[in-house]
Each structure stands twice: as C-alpha cells, then as structure tokens.
Amino acid sequence: MSNIKQELEKIKIPTELHERTKLGVQKAKLERQGYSGEINSSSKVSALNKQRRLYKRISMAAAACLIAVSTITYTPVLAAIQEVYDKIFSSKHIDDKGVRTAVNLGEGQTVDQTFYDEKHDITVHFERVMTDDRETKLLFTFKSKKTNLKNFYIDIFEGKSSIHLVAGDEKRMPLDHVGWGSRYYDSKENKVAEALSFESIKEYEGQNLRLEIQNLTIYEENQTRSIETIWPIDFKLDHSAISERKTIQVNKDFNFGNETYRIKQVEFSALETRVVVTGSDTKLLKDERGMEYKVMSKLEHQFLNARKIDKKYGYIIDNEKSGVFLKSAGEKVVPVFSKGEVAGADNEYMMIFAPVKDRQDCILEVGDDIKIRLTK
Numbered sequence: 001m002s003n004i005k006q007e008l009e010k011i012k013i014p015t016e017l018h019e020r021t022k023l024g025v026q027k028a029k030l031e032r033q034g035y036s037g038e039i040n041s042s043s044k045v046s047a048l049n050k051q052r053r054l055y056k057r058i059s060m061a062a063a064a065c066l067i068a069v070s071t072i073t074y075t076p077v078l079a080a081i082q083e084v085y086d087k088i089f090s091s092k093h094i095d096d097k098g099v100r101t102a103v104n105l106g107e108g109q110t111v112d113q114t115f116y117d118e119k120h121d122i123t124v125h126f127e128r129v130m131t132d133d134r135e136t137k138l139l140f141t142f143k144s145k146k147t148n149l150k151n152f153y154i155d156i157f158e159g160k161s162s163i164h165l166v167a168g169d170e171k172r173m174p175l176d177h178v179g180w181g182s183r184y185y186d187s188k189e190n191k192v193a194e195a196l197s198f199e200s201i202k203e204y205e206g207q208n209l210r211l212e213i214q215n216l217t218i219y220e221e222n223q224t225r226s227i228e229t230i231w232p233i234d235f236k237l238d239h240s241a242i243s244e245r246k247t248i249q250v251n252k253d254f255n256f257g258n259e260t261y262r263i264k265q266v267e268f269s270a271l272e273t274r275v276v277v278t279g280s281d282t283k284l285l286k287d288e289r290g291m292e293y294k295v296m297s298k299l300e301h302q303f304l305n306a307r308k309i310d311k312k313y314g315y316i317i318d319n320e321k322s323g324v325f326l327k328s329a330g331e332k333v334v335p336v337f338s339k340g341e342v343a344g345a346d347n348e349y350m351m352i353f354a355p356v357k358d359r360q361d362c363i364l365e366v367g368d369d370i371k372i373r374l375t376k
Contacts, residue, residue: 088193089127089139093184095314096338097354098271099137099195102130102243107270108137109241113233120216121146126233131202132269133245135178138163138198138211142231143191150185151220152227154194157181157341159217160226163198166210174214175199179339179352182314197339202242210234243270246359254372257298264348266362266374272336273326273353275364275374282349292346299324302367303351307337314338326374327363328356 088094089103102108108130115124121144128139142149154161162174175198182195201209213231217224250263261279281297306323310316315337317323326333339352356362362374 088141088184088186089195091184092313092316094182094193094195095316096182096195096197096336097334098336099139099182101355102137102270103128103139105270107243108139109235109238111233111235113235115231115233117229117231120144120227120229122149124231129235129237129241130243130271131200131237131241132243132271133200133202134267134269134274135271136175136198136201137271138196138233139194140196140233141191141193143189145190149190149192150187151218152192153183153217153219154181154196154213155217156196156198159219159224160215161217162214163196164212164214165201165204166212167204167207175201179336179342182338184314201237204237205239205242206237208234208236245269248359248375250374252372252374254366254370256302256366256370259298261299263364263372263374268356268359270355272339273333273356273362275326275351275353276344277349277351278347279349283347297349299351299366300349303335304337304340307335307340322367324351324367325365326353326356327365329358329361331357 090100092100094100108128110128111126113126115126116122117124122142123144124140124142126138126140128137130137130139142152153159154163156162156174157177157180164174165172178197178199181197184193185191186193196213211233214229216227216229218227246268247265248268249265251265252263254261254263259280261277261282264276264278267274267276277299279297279299281295282299284292284294286292302322303324306318306321306325308316308318317334324335333353333356336352336354342350342352344350359375361376364372364374366372
C-alpha cells in the first residue's frame with residue numbers, strides 16, 4: 001500500500017485543477033464559518049443541517065476532482081478538503097485572529113504529515129505552514145492515549161523548546177520566535193493544537209526543508225522542566241505557503257497622554273497588520289552606569305488596556321475597556337496580543353493587529369477620541 005501511495009503522490013496535479021479546488025474549499029469554508037472564523041452555536045439543528053448540505057457540496061466537488069484526475073488520492077488537495085471539517089485552527093480557541101483568518105481563507109501550504117514519538121506515546125500531525133517576510137506559522141496537533149498532555153508545551157519564547165531548520169547540508173541555529181504563538185489543550189481528547197510562530201523561511205522557496213522541533217517544555221505549578229525529543233517534518237516549501245507583505249509609509253503625528261507619537265508605517269500581510277510607531281517615550285533609556293533599558297510607553301499601556309485573559313480562549317478583548325484598535329471597512333480589527341513581545345528597532349514600538357479586509361480604508365483608533373487615518 002505504501003508503494004501505491006508513493007506512486008500516486010508523484011502524479012502532478014494540473015495547476016488549473018488545483019486552483020479551482022482551492023477556490024472551492026475557500027468558498028465552502030466561508031459559507032460554513034464566515035470570514036472572521038467565529039463559531040456560531042446559536043442553533044445546533046440549523047448548523048447541523050448546513051453542515052450536511054455543505055458535506056454534500058464538498059463531496060460532490062471532491063468526486064468531480066477525482067473523476068477528472070482519478071489518482072489524486074491522498075494528495076495535498078484532498079487533505080485541504082478534509083481540513084474543512086477540522087475547526088480547531090479557525091476557532092476562538094486559537095487566540096491569534098491572524099491565524100484564524102488565514103486558515104478560513106485557505107492560505108498556506110498543506111503538509112499533512114504524521115510523526116509518532118514512540119518513547120512518549122505522542123502522535124504529532126503537521127497540518128499547514130504559512131510564511132511571509134516577517135514570520136512563519138507552523139500549525140500542528142499532538143495527542144496521546146497514555147501521556148497526559150495538559151502541561152506539555154512547545155515554548156520557543158522562554159521555555160526549553162526550540163525549532164531548527166535544515167536546508168540541504170546546512171543546519172542553522174534555532175529559529176527565533178515571533179511572539180508566543182497560540183496553544184489550545186482539549187482535555188476530552190487529550191490533544192494540543194499549536195500555532196507555532198517563528199522567523200521567516202520565505203527565502204527557501206522551492207527547496208527541500210526539514211524542521212525539527214526539539215524538546216518539550218513542561219510547566220507544573222511553579223516548576224519548569226524539559227523532555228528531550230525531536231519531532232521532524234520534511235517538505236518542499238511551495239509557493240502556496242508564501243504570502244506577500246505590503247508596506248505603506250504613513251509618517252503622521254499624534255498626541256496621547258502628553259506624549260508625541262509618529263506612525264511611521266503600516267505593514268499588511270495575510271497573517272497580520274503591523275503599525276510601527278516612534279514616540280517621545282519609546283526610546284531606549286540609560287541608567288547611571290550607562291546601561292540601556294526600555295520602559296513601557298503610554299501608548300503600549302493603552303494598547304494592553306483592553307487585553308483580558310480567559311481560561312478557555314486565552315487572550316481576548318475586554319469590550320468594557322478602551323484600547324487601541326484598527327477600523328477597516330467599518331469593522332473593528334482586534335489586536336493580536338500573543339505577539340505582544342515582538343520587538344522593533346530600539347526606538348520603535350510595534351502594534352500588531354489581525355489582517356484587515358480593506359487595506360485602502362484603515363483608521364487607527366487610540367482610546368475613545370483619537371482617530372488617525374492610515375490609508376486612503
């Protein structure tokens with residue numbers, strides 16, 4: 001059977017068929033979940049009926065593809081269709097709205113690989129990789145029948161874990177983190193969903209790569225320890241994994257809390273929107289010994305003011321508090337708080353938000369009174 005699978009996966013799917021299938025998947029996802037990725041549970045019966053109708057449409061679309069190319073079984077196209085039913089990475093359990101939006105729109109490269117960590121009885125399933133000029137997202141789940149995974153983390157930010165890139169004969173140092181990433185533990189299934197965030201690998205497009213997740217971080221009460229292991233994934237970085245980032249120079253000043261700030265630029269990508277700011281209190285300071293340090297600016301305090309920690313969904317918005325938001329096409333665009341520790345240049349502060357619907361219509365709202373038009 002494995003030989004048959006290998007032969008099948010050698011078959012090249014026509015580009016037109018692949019693109020049409022991808023568009024069909026995107027449309028089905030949008031019909032089922034909506035653009036925002038929120039899960040609507042107001043009517044279980046209605047949702048079930050919609051799901052059944054959706055299942056029929058997707059099944060028919062998949063069947064049509066199979067008739068056109070009868071040997072695409074177990075290919076990335078079919079894997080993408082199957083992902084319509086896995087709502088973990090498009091649900092509010094993933095507290096990175098950028099990831100949820102990208103998954104709903106079919107962004108990224110489906111890798112669909114499984115690795116079994118026999119020593120620790122952990123089955124790892126790598127689902128998708130997405131990258132642009134600034135960062136990479138690796139989406140995967142891991143579960144176990146014997147090992148309780150509640151306190152198991154892949155923490156490359158401040159834990160014992162790391163991720164390494166192997167390109168050809170070159171093995172790089174651990175890739176740097178981009179924020180904390182997003183994690184959800186399902187106690188019923190003893191399953192963890194992880195959206196790991198690290199530096200861009202866009203430059204390796206078209207190359208065969210190996211990513212190695214090394215060591216698990218275990219957080220138990222006040223103790224932190226590690227478990228030595230390696231979880232590998234091998235794939236060729238396809239163009240479908242890569243999204244473009246567009247930067248617009250803004251250079252607009254505003255005052256907040258008796259401080260003066262300048263919005264230097266705004267960056268748009270499929271994973272996020274970054275607003276880069278300098279200000280009178282964003283610069284590096286020096287102590288009496290000449291050591292440089294940084295303190296939170298008043299703008300950063302305002303940005304974090306609306307952040308709330310929810311036991312079920314991680315970082316969420318406290319709608320009763322003012323904060324800093326984007327508005328695009330008349331809709332509020334929320335911050336991505338899991339990227340709160342992403343550093344810019346020494347005198348910069350970066351505010352990161354979810355992707356916007358209309359890049360030509362963006363307004364930055366600071367508190368209740370300050371509104372700065374970024375584009376248009």
